[in-house]
Amino acid sequence: xxxxxxxxxxxxxxxxxxxxxxxxxxxxxxxxxxxxxxxxxxxxxxxxxxxxxxxxxxxxxxxxxxxxxxxxxxxxxxxxxxxxxxxxxxxxxxxxxxxxxxxxxxxxxxxxxxxxxxxxxxxxxxxxxxxxxxxxxxxxxxxxxxxxxxxxxxxxxxxxxxxxxxxxxxxxxxxxxxxxxxxxxxxxxxxxxxxxxxxxxxxxxxxxxxxxxxxxxxxxxxxxxx
Amino acid sequence: xxxxxxxxxxxxxxxxxxxxxxxxxxxxxxxxxxxxxxxxxxxxxxxxxxxxxxxxxxxxxxxxxxxxxxxxxxxxxxxxxxxxxxxxxxxxxxxxxxxxxxxxxxxxxxxxxxxxxxxxxxxxxxxxxxxxxxxxxxxxxxxxxxxxxxxxxxxxxxxxxxxxxxxxxxxxxxxxxxxxxxxxxxxxxxxxxxxxxxxxxxxxxxxxxxxxxxxxxxxxxxxxxx
DNA sequence: ATTACTAAGCACCGAGTAA
DNA sequence: TTTACTCGGTGCTTAGTAA
Numbered sequence: 001x002x003x004x005x006x007x008x009x010x011x012x013x014x015x016x017x018x019x020x021x022x023x024x025x026x027x028x029x030x031x032x033x034x035x036x037x038x039x040x041x042x043x044x045x046x047x048x049x050x051x052x053x054x055x056x057x058x059x060x061x062x063x064x065x066x067x068x069x070x071x072x073x074x075x076x077x078x079x080x081x082x083x084x085x086x087x088x089x090x091x092x093x094x095x096x097x098x099x100x101x102x103x104x105x106x107x108x109x110x111x112x113x114x115x116x117x118x119x120x121x122x123x124x125x126x127x128x129x130x131x132x133x134x135x136x137x138x139x140x141x142x143x144x145x146x147x148x149x150x151x152x153x154x155x156x157x158x159x160x161x162x163x164x165x166x167x168x169x170x171x172x173x174x175x176x177x178x179x180x181x182x183x184x185x186x187x188x189x190x191x192x193x194x195x196x197x198x199x200x201x202x203x204x205x206x207x208x209x210x211x212x213x214x215x216x217x218x219x220x221x222x223x224x225x226x
Numbered sequence: 227x228x229x230x231x232x233x234x235x236x237x238x239x240x241x242x243x244x245x246x247x248x249x250x251x252x253x254x255x256x257x258x259x260x261x262x263x264x265x266x267x268x269x270x271x272x273x274x275x276x277x278x279x280x281x282x283x284x285x286x287x288x289x290x291x292x293x294x295x296x297x298x299x300x301x302x303x304x305x306x307x308x309x310x311x312x313x314x315x316x317x318x319x320x321x322x323x324x325x326x327x328x329x330x331x332x333x334x335x336x337x338x339x340x341x342x343x344x345x346x347x348x349x350x351x352x353x354x355x356x357x358x359x360x361x362x363x364x365x366x367x368x369x370x371x372x373x374x375x376x377x378x379x380x381x382x383x384x385x386x387x388x389x390x391x392x393x394x395x396x397x398x399x400x401x402x403x404x405x406x407x408x409x410x411x412x413x414x415x416x417x418x419x420x421x422x423x424x425x426x427x428x429x430x431x432x433x434x435x436x437x438x439x440x441x442x443x444x445x446x447x448x449x450x451x452x
Numbered sequence: 453a454t455t456a457c458t459a460a461g462c463a464c465c466g467a468g469t470a471a
Numbered sequence: 472t473t474t475a476c477t478c479g480g481t482g483c484t485t486a487g488t489a490a
Binding site: 002007074077080081088145 | 233303304306313368
Binding site for chain 2: 464465466467
């Protein structure tokens with residue numbers, strides 16, 4: 001995949017093709033690329049062939065949208081810029097969301113030896129068995145993306161004879177709640193490919209639901225250090 | 227300037243050629259570019275010709291460093307990524323520095339009609355005549371760069387028969403100081419090409435030095451919303 | 453108006469060579 | 472070793488054409 005392809009892909013993203021399909025013609029795209037119509041058309045074919053975009057051709061143009069893979073390619077390049085300009089910068093993101101009940105996976109995973117030892121070594125505590133799940137509001141979903149680009153504490157995946165367990169990324173956070181003072185907590189985001197981006201989980205040495213007296217639907221705000 | 231050139235430029239920046247000259251040979255650079263030695267050499271020539279890098283050729287390699295223009299080109303591309311991924315995200319940067327006495331320029335500029343009216347309209351107040359100058363610590367200089375990529379309140383430049391006055395960018399900020407509660411304040415960064423990056427100025431409707439009882443050398447922390 | 457193909461031209465890549 | 476040429480071949484761009 002060459003630089004020109006990524007250039008084209010970025011321009012598509014700037015046109016809004018990351019969230020939803022956009023309608024465009026090779027002629028109009030050639031203007032943003034500053035190339036001939038033929039080249040613009042070829043680029044669109046290439047990107048489709050490489051699995052970077054979905055495409056639907058109509059008689060009067062085409063509908064185009066980035067694929068997951070296309071977004072990942074752009075993320076990788078964005079990551080390079082983060083390294084160039086913000087390597088040593090640490091900033092804070094405020095996330096707000098509603099407490100929800102997860103599928104109990106957090107409870108299962110936090111008790112596995114393969115993870116538990118890493119939490120102790122890397123975060124400094126054995127986690128309470130279970131995670132506090134937060135469904136982010138619309139604004140926070142955007143802000144959450146910041147975490148994808150930040151340095152994280154990596155939890156490695158591992159294998160057992162039966163199955164493999166994926167890795168995850170942890171970010172120290174401060175829960176903005178009067179009872180949370182002094183309680184260590186981390187946002188943890190599993191590295192599964194299809195993990196939803198509007199939910200985050202918090203691990204902590206204590207049972208947060210009880211300590212903070214939280215119920216489903218309660219709003220909670222966090223300040224995540226990235 | 228084509229996408230391949232910017233690609234090469236970015237790789238140089240990743241090698242650290244933004245802060246200081248680095249030593250490299252076309253052969254070693256060809257590995258990071260994944261191209262032939264000749265192409266790597268040609269790319270370096272091109273970038274020099276386009277004013278993106280400084281270059282000094284020795285018998286055993288060359289010293290290379292990005293020019294101001296080279297950095298600006300990368301910034302522009304980084305800016306596109308910010309727009310793609312973080313357009314709606316607002317986050318906070320914490321800056322820390324020492325109070326210093328400026329050259330009195332702030333006092334002059336804040337009284338000019340061309341600026342004053344804009345401040346009133348865009349920030350909501352007529353500024354106290356004078357700015358509070360802060361010399362940032364090393365860590366904050368890095369964090370400050372974030373502001374270059376954020377949406378700002380733009381103050382437009384203007385012309386008089388005698389001379390032209392440049393524009394600037396304002397960011398709402400919260401001064402972390404017990405006496406600063408309720409005082410509106412903005413970081414303002416002039417858009418001059420050679421403005422130092424380790425100094426920021428704060429404008430406010432009040433005389434901050436007096437209100438906060440500050441003297442030169444006092445440390446001050448701000449939280450800037452970007 | 454579209455998209456997609458073909459074909460001609462040219463620009464770029466990289467091997468080879470010189471300093 | 473280097474950098475900086477030259478030169479041949481390849482592959483990309485774009486004009487033209489078809490559907």
